[in-house]
Amino acid sequence: MTSVLVKDLTLKFGALTVLDTLNIDIPEGEFLVLLGASGCGKSTLLNCIAGLLDVTDGEIHINDRNVTWAEPSERGIGMVFQSYALYPQMTVAGNLSFGLRNARMPKDEIAARVARAAEVLQIEPLLDRKPAALSGGQRQRVAIGRALVRDVDVFLFDEPLSNLDAKLRADLRVEIKRLHHNLKNTMIYVTHDQVEAMTLADRIAIMKGGVIQQLDTPTEIYNRPINKYVAGFIGSPEINFFEGRIEGNHFVTDDLNIPLAEYAFQSGKLDRPAWFGIRPEHILSGDMARDLPFSQEVEIEIVEPMGSDTLAWTTLGGHPLRIRMDGQAAVASGTRLLVGFDPARGSFFDAASELRL
Amino acid sequence: MATSPGTSKRPMRLLRNLNAKIASIPMVATALVIFVGCTLWTVVYSFTDSKLLPRLNFVGFDQYDRLWGTRRWLVSIENLAWYGVCSLILTLVIGFTLAALLDRKVRFENTFRTILLYPFALSFIVTGLVWQWILNPDFGVQQVVRDWGWTSFTFDPLYNPDIVIFGILIAGIWQGSGLIMVIMLAGLRGIDEDIWKAARVDGIPTWKTYVVVIIPMMRPVFVTALVLIASGIVKVYDLVVAQTSGGPGIASEVPAKYVYDKMFASQNLAQGFAASTMMLVSVIIILIPWAYLEFGGKKRG
Amino acid sequence: MVDASQPRGPKPRKRLSRGNIMLYGTLIVVAMYYALPLYVMIVTSLKGMPEIRMGNVFSPPVEITFQPWVKAWSEACTGINCDGLSRGFWNSVQILVPSVFLSIIIASINGYALANWRFKGADVFFTILILGAFIPYQVMLYPIVIILREMGLYGSLWGLVLVHTVFGMPILTLLFRNYFTAIPEELFKAARVDGAGFWGIYFRIMLPMSLPIFVVAMILQVTGIWNDFLFGVIYTRPEIYPMTVQLNNIVNSVQGVKEYNVNMAATLLTGLVPLTIYFVSGKLFVRGIAAGAVKG
Structure with a gap:
């Protein structure tokens, strides 16, 4: 069953088109992440779904109800903000009950709901505190609780973790995932952090310039990026790109001649100018590289040991190349090393349209 | 598909945000009726021959001709020019100097600031009356100096038509310089402390740091202060009424008083309208270069 | 700031x-x-x-x-009235209280609407309002007399209250708008998601968070209205002249022997209210005038 449906949604500020004919169909219980660089329109889209921005054209349906022009509170959504936006002058209990009081719910019903939400989120001891006296994690729980008590169908998250330090961010990320696992509500989550997107999402919508580039599962997006932008945006360290030509069974660039091997072309193989992208972790080295369709000896220039893995920088046929190796790999800069990859694990993009081939 | 009515239709433009629009009615009314409407009304009626009551009998620029032919208006303008230039320069200099002194990690800064600023809390009427008393030649400053033995000492600005405007200036600066000091102080505090460290490392003497580095950095603050002083100058009225009532004779008349007297005392409305329109013109002349400096070129968010 | x-x-x-x-x-x-x-x-x-x-x-x-103080307060003459400055004092209080409340209520709602509920054209009116603060009052004095007369308020206390509300509006609206703009927008959004409307957000979210700015506005208005002379002399009649006007009439009256001590006692009495506010409020006063002065 469809939970949230965005139909031909367009938003313009004067002559500027911020969102351009977006279509998304979110099934019930899905965790959808809107991912993109700042200014791509992801937060704007979320605000439109929440009803905080008036759309120029198109429709928004929530639970099969057209809510395009409904007030935010009438849409059955709850929202968690980047700053958490807890009302500073109210206690935690006051924060949780504010929406219910606005809806003129009977007092005992409010009390019951607040108590239940506090139990689910384990914030019962904090109910009488003011937000200023809470830790970052506690604030997030109260912010989620504010949506929880209203018994909404859809949770909207607007970059809730981006103000936090790295450690807390990782903890709270897990907490959100656990919450989704328990509640099974539809959740739409905006972030610019691809780690958050990859770890949390059932599906990711990658946005750029007010347009959805690709809407798919994290693995699919990671392995089969639909265009060059998505390939470059997802993955850290960044994917390696080579500009060249597909000629027969080879991809030719400067003095490299890479066999296409088993690469599965979507729309038939044609000779044409193209980009080839291969992720740093798909480049193997040493003995493992020997039997791959493509391998070559290179000189390692810079080594960045990061503990869990090691990043090495080198040059392949005049192109800079990033390689991700095992954390214990003993390579030093200046050493020569055999590296190789299977082109079937990489991606080819048309040079003009930048779409996946 | 069950679609509840009412929420799917785009609401009428006018009704969107209705509460905010209703709440803004006083603001809209003030802006349109008072600031635009009344101003235009006065400008229009300044071209009539209204006397006791306003009437639309247009006489072209007659009122302006008469205005610029009236000695009292010319004296008012001359006074305003003297008062304006002196108070602009002195207030800026005094305000900045005092702020710079207070910014030098002075002990009892709050006490000093409290003393320098309290005159600003007082009305022009109170200010005018107390300085009228201090400058009283029989009991005030003049008499004090004479009592010390300098019997020929003369300092009676309020009774000397040639310098009476400077007597008013003394009071005006006493009242207003504290405000400028506070603004300048806020400006000085807004300057990155590293600037001072850099200047000290470079071995630039303190006074030179102020002149070469700090003052240029405080340009916006100076502009604000300037606009503030200037728009205050044009409105000078209460102070003169309290201190000298425009005397001796007409020696300390100012435009605002001319307007009031024509409109409400001598039943010569159109003269008053013409004079006030001239005041408006002078303000516009001050404001346009400022607006250009402030907003011209780049737009602010 | x-x-x-x-x-x-x-x-x-x-x-x-x-x-x-x-x-x-x-x-x-x-x-x-x-x-x-x-x-x-x-x-x-x-x-x-x-x-x-x-x-x-x-x-x-x-x-x-202390005789001069007693005389200034209860015996000094203006024209035929010889009941001292006390009359002016109470007139000023009666003018002050409604003016301060009305102007602050209206300006704070204006500022709130401008900061959080921007509608098309709002900025145009706001710009006119701010520019209006620079127009010399003299240009608008007489038409306002006509407007007040049409409303039947000319010469009355409420007419003057209205005038103070109107002329206090630019600076106060600016003050409140800037303050409300600085409050994180997400709080406002959260309240909307929670179902609070225009007035609900104003009274239950914005007001409780804005007490300091209300105090600042109050200081600004009390001082400004108490010290006003021009509007008082134009828009009221002698029986309800505010204190400043009465003070000037007492001190600068041409009849009788000048009693400098009584004059100074009267002057001090008139200055006492703003001075007290100034010395008591200290930093807030400074903040108020600095906020009022540094426009934009």
């Missing part, structure tokens, strides 16, 4: 260096000059007339008398 509480000039050197002596010397002399008029008012108001005629304005009173 920059925090003005931390001195950040160059570090002072040794305690009693020549520069330091000059610095403090200058400041003390300047402070004495600024304090002088207040001192003169006080000493003059405490002297008898014979003593004033003998000495000068700066000499301290030999024999302290």
Whole structure:
């Protein structure tokens, strides 16, 4: 069953088109992440779904109800903000009950709901505190609780973790995932952090310039990026790109001649100018590289040991190349090393349209 | 598909945000009726021959001709020019100097600031009356100096038509310089402390740091202060009424008083309208270069 | 607004260096000059007339008398009324209280609407409002007389209240708009998701968070309205003249012998309300005028 449906949604500020004919169909219980660089329109889209921005054209349906022009509170959504936006002058209990009081719910019903939400989120001891006296994690729980008590169908998250330090961010990320696992509500989550997107999402919508580039599962997006932008945006360290030509069974660039091997072309193989992208972790080295369709000896220039893995920088046929190796790999800069990859694990993009081939 | 009515239709433009629009009615009314409407009304009626009551009998620029032919208006303008230039320069200099002194990690800064600023809390009427008393030649400053033995000492600005405007200036600066000091102080505090460290490392003497580095950095603050002083100058009225009532004779008349007297005392409305329109013109002349400096070129968010 | 509480000039050197002596010397002399008029008012108001005629304005009173204060408060004459400044004082209070409340309520709602509920055209009116603050009052005085007369309010207390509300609006609206704009927008959004409307957000989210700015606005308005002379003299009639107008009429009346001590007592009495507010509120007053002064 469809939970949230965005139909031909367009938003313009004067002559500027911020969102351009977006279509998304979110099934019930899905965790959808809107991912993109700042200014791509992801937060704007979320605000439109929440009803905080008036759309120029198109429709928004929530639970099969057209809510395009409904007030935010009438849409059955709850929202968690980047700053958490807890009302500073109210206690935690006051924060949780504010929406219910606005809806003129009977007092005992409010009390019951607040108590239940506090139990689910384990914030019962904090109910009488003011937000200023809470830790970052506690604030997030109260912010989620504010949506929880209203018994909404859809949770909207607007970059809730981006103000936090790295450690807390990782903890709270897990907490959100656990919450989704328990509640099974539809959740739409905006972030610019691809780690958050990859770890949390059932599906990711990658946005750029007010347009959805690709809407798919994290693995699919990671392995089969639909265009060059998505390939470059997802993955850290960044994917390696080579500009060249597909000629027969080879991809030719400067003095490299890479066999296409088993690469599965979507729309038939044609000779044409193209980009080839291969992720740093798909480049193997040493003995493992020997039997791959493509391998070559290179000189390692810079080594960045990061503990869990090691990043090495080198040059392949005049192109800079990033390689991700095992954390214990003993390579030093200046050493020569055999590296190789299977082109079937990489991606080819048309040079003009930048779409996946 | 069950679609509840009412929420799917785009609401009428006018009704969107209705509460905010209703709440803004006083603001809209003030802006349109008072600031635009009344101003235009006065400008229009300044071209009539209204006397006791306003009437639309247009006489072209007659009122302006008469205005610029009236000695009292010319004296008012001359006074305003003297008062304006002196108070602009002195207030800026005094305000900045005092702020710079207070910014030098002075002990009892709050006490000093409290003393320098309290005159600003007082009305022009109170200010005018107390300085009228201090400058009283029989009991005030003049008499004090004479009592010390300098019997020929003369300092009676309020009774000397040639310098009476400077007597008013003394009071005006006493009242207003504290405000400028506070603004300048806020400006000085807004300057990155590293600037001072850099200047000290470079071995630039303190006074030179102020002149070469700090003052240029405080340009916006100076502009604000300037606009503030200037728009205050044009409105000078209460102070003169309290201190000298425009005397001796007409020696300390100012435009605002001319307007009031024509409109409400001598039943010569159109003269008053013409004079006030001239005041408006002078303000516009001050404001346009400022607006250009402030907003011209780049737009602010 | 920059925090003005931390001195950040160059570090002072040794305690009693020549520069330091000059610095403090200058400041003390300047402070004495600024304090002088207040001192003169006080000493003059405490002297008898014979003593004033003998000495000068700066000499301290030999024999302290409170008679001038009593006379200024309850006996001084303006025209035919001889019930002292007390009349003006109570007039001013009656003008002040509704003016302050009305102007602050209206301006805060304006500021809130401008900061959070921007509708098309709102900025145009706001710009006109701010530019209006620079228009000399003289240009608008007479048409307002006509408007008030049409409304039947000319010469009445409520007419003056309305005038104060109108002319206080630009600066107060700016003050509130800037304050509300600085409150994180997400709080406002959260409240909307929670189902609060225009008034609900104003009263239950914005108001409780904005007490300091209301105090600042109150200080600004109390001082400004109490000190007003021009509007009082134009838009009211003699029986309800505010204190400043009555003070000027007492001191600058041409009839009778000048009683300088009574005059100074009256002057001091008139200045007492804003002075008290100033000395009590301290930092907030400074913040208010600085906020009011640094526009935009």
